[in-house]
Amino acid sequence: MDNIDRQIINQLQDGFPVCPAPYQHAAQQLGISEAELLARLQALLADGTLSRFGPLYHAERVGGALTLAAVKVPLERYDEVTDIINAFPEVAHNYQRNHVLNMWFVLATETPAQLQQALADIEQQTGLPVYNMPKINEYFVGLRLEA
């Protein structure tokens, strides 16, 4: 990753133009050609620096349901439980954290009922209680990482 890649990441985390030729517009602001911007985005996606180039939705407002959940997983069962939980398509991400409550994951579904079903299925398949911590309020921050 060089300085131009960093500028692309810093400038295009938000505000990608919605106009007929958006890459050309963004490339002009970055001082590179449209072809170079497209090639660099392709490369950043291919090497895994970017997970996507596209939209981030407000899940609840588009009609979906979202929650943060956690499980206390005995260390000797960690890999097995990871496989069970990650096999659920509803699991958006899953982090191990340094605590007895050690597995933390986000569940996203189309409806609240499906969310409850997925939580129940995870408890049943793992035999472990799931802590369910849906959001009550979000204090707005712009998630933006400087590259």
Next chain:
Amino acid sequence: MLDARDRQLLAHIQLGLPLCARPYQAIGDAIAMPETEVIERLTRLKHLGLIKRLGVIVKHRPLGYNANAMIVWDIPDALIHALGTQLSRYEFVTLCYQRPRLEAWPYNLYCMIHGKDRATVLAQLAQLDSACQLTDFKREILFSRQCFKQRGALYPRASKQRAYG
């Protein structure tokens, strides 16, 4: 707020925008919608906040953000709104939520700090502690050790949306 065409559009672009000179035209061609209508609808969905952001979605670790701390506090209900609002103004606080206290997990304020190393994150937390007077409240710091799966929340597939459209 969303009609069937909006849903079709959201479902179509959820995995990414086409990388070509006229991406909105390409999207329109795929779902039989004029480019101008794609642009109008996306502009409106952004204004409404249904599309929170449009652009690069980064992974933390390739950018060197290896220290990711979730800090949870038990804050009295009367103070949580003011403190949540105050914490969210710090640039290094990347997410800030109120969540329900559970019997075995009595925390109600959650905030994430993404940093390049633990020492920096802990120094930032100390800054929050003193500026926001947080030291009286019970809290825990949970650093992530490993990320097993990271993708965005997927929007329902187009084929399954008619019931909601």
